[in-house]
Amino acid sequence: MTTSVRVPWQAKYxxxxxxxxxxxxxxxxxxxxxxxxxxxxxxxxxxxxxxxxLLSLTGGRLPRERRTWAHLAVSGVFxxxxxxxxxxxxxxxxSSALAGIGNATTPxxxxxxxLVLLPSDRLSPRKLAAVLIGFVGVVVIMQPxxxxxxxxxxxxxxxxxxGACYGLGWTYNRRFLGHADLGGLSMPTALLxxxxxxxxxxLGVWWLLHRxxxxxxxxxxxxxxxGGVWLPLLAVLALGIVGTGLAYMLQFDVVRAAGATVSxxxxxxxxxxxxxxxxxxxxxxxxxxxxxxxxxxxxxxIVIGLPARRPKSSA
Numbered sequence: 001m002t003t004s005v006r007v008p009w010q011a012k013y014x015x016x017x018x019x020x021x022x023x024x025x026x027x028x029x030x031x032x033x034x035x036x037x038x039x040x041x042x043x044x045x046x047x048x049x050x051x052x053x054l055l056s057l058t059g060g061r062l063p064r065e066r067r068t069w070a071h072l073a074v075s076g077v078f079x080x081x082x083x084x085x086x087x088x089x090x091x092x093x094x095s096s097a098l099a100g101i102g103n104a105t106t107p108x109x110x111x112x113x114x115l116v117l118l119p120s121d122r123l124s125p126r127k128l129a130a131v132l133i134g135f136v137g138v139v140v141i142m143q144p145x146x147x148x149x150x151x152x153x154x155x156x157x158x159x160x161x162x163g164a165c166y167g168l169g170w171t172y173n174r175r176f177l178g179h180a181d182l183g184g185l186s187m188p189t190a191l192l193x194x195x196x197x198x199x200x201x202x203l204g205v206w207w208l209l210h211r212x213x214x215x216x217x218x219x220x221x222x223x224x225x226x227g228g229v230w231l232p233l234l235a236v237l238a239l240g241i242v243g244t245g246l247a248y249m250l251q252f253d254v255v256r257a258a259g260a261t262v263s264x265x266x267x268x269x270x271x272x273x274x275x276x277x278x279x280x281x282x283x284x285x286x287x288x289x290x291x292x293x294x295x296x297x298x299x300x301x302i303v304i305g306l307p308a309r310r311p312k313s314s315a
Contacts, residue, residue: 021273046240078169080195093155100274102159109167137296
């Protein structure tokens with residue numbers, strides 16, 4: 001008789017931090033020969049194919065209700081197509097380490113979207129203070145008082161919007177799709193499948209506008225550093241198969257086991273991993289205001305994730 005081994009959610013949580021933290025390094029490598037939309041498209045397609053195969057092997061099924069698919073279409077925009085494209089586009093202008101720091105704004109954005117989508121959630125004074133402090137951290141990173149030496153504001157702004165997309169997407173899922181989860185690989189597969197459908201026309205329009213530079217939607221450009229096309233291609237495939245397909249499977253497992261609040265705290269570790277990999281592997285450098293600002297944003301995000309204080313019961 002064989003026994004199945006259950007992987008604790010804590011191990012999946014740590015795996016997510018490493019996988020998603022390294023995704024910024026992989027995108028940076030992919031940009032050597034691919035455009036941002038090509039990276040996000042191939043990432044989603046590879047992740048979708050991976051989960052469709054696993055869903056078939058495990059005997060799972062996709063949702064059937066039209067209303068569920070309508071909500072998934074909205075989630076697919078804010079959890080796959082839009083943030084993946086914005087992160088890749090942002091990394092054309094900023095380092096992978098700084099892009100990972102932009103991801104840390106997800107909990108801050110989730111607070112605002114929860115006020116709109118989750119009426120039962122209240123903005124406590126502690127959360128309001130944490131959000132305001134987090135905003136100060138973002139300003140420190142952007143260094144608006146400097147005319148030179150500061151990060152590219154457009155590039156970093158793209159990563160901030162991408163991080164905010166995650167906050168909106170997961171809050172939307174909690175509000176409209178919490179009751180529709182069939183368990184297993186059903187929801188993550190459906191989410192990426194919607195993302196794939198969304199990316200097809202986006203890539204088609206992009207290629208029509210860039211036919212002079214790309215012979216086909218899947219054609220890359222020359223590597224300015226003199227390298228070949230295989231390493232960037234393998235990096236993006238790894239980003240899709242592991243960093244998207246398997247990672248979304250792990251994310252839903254953590255949400256089911258520990259709750260949505262605990263699962264979003266993985267964003268505290270992602271910037272740490274992205275900064276370490278950017279500095280150690282790519283030789284990137286962050287100025288002291290960026291490090292200080294990142295610390296402020298992370299502290300504010302941690303404060304937001306702390307459980308609410310329970311009122312003391314009177315004797």
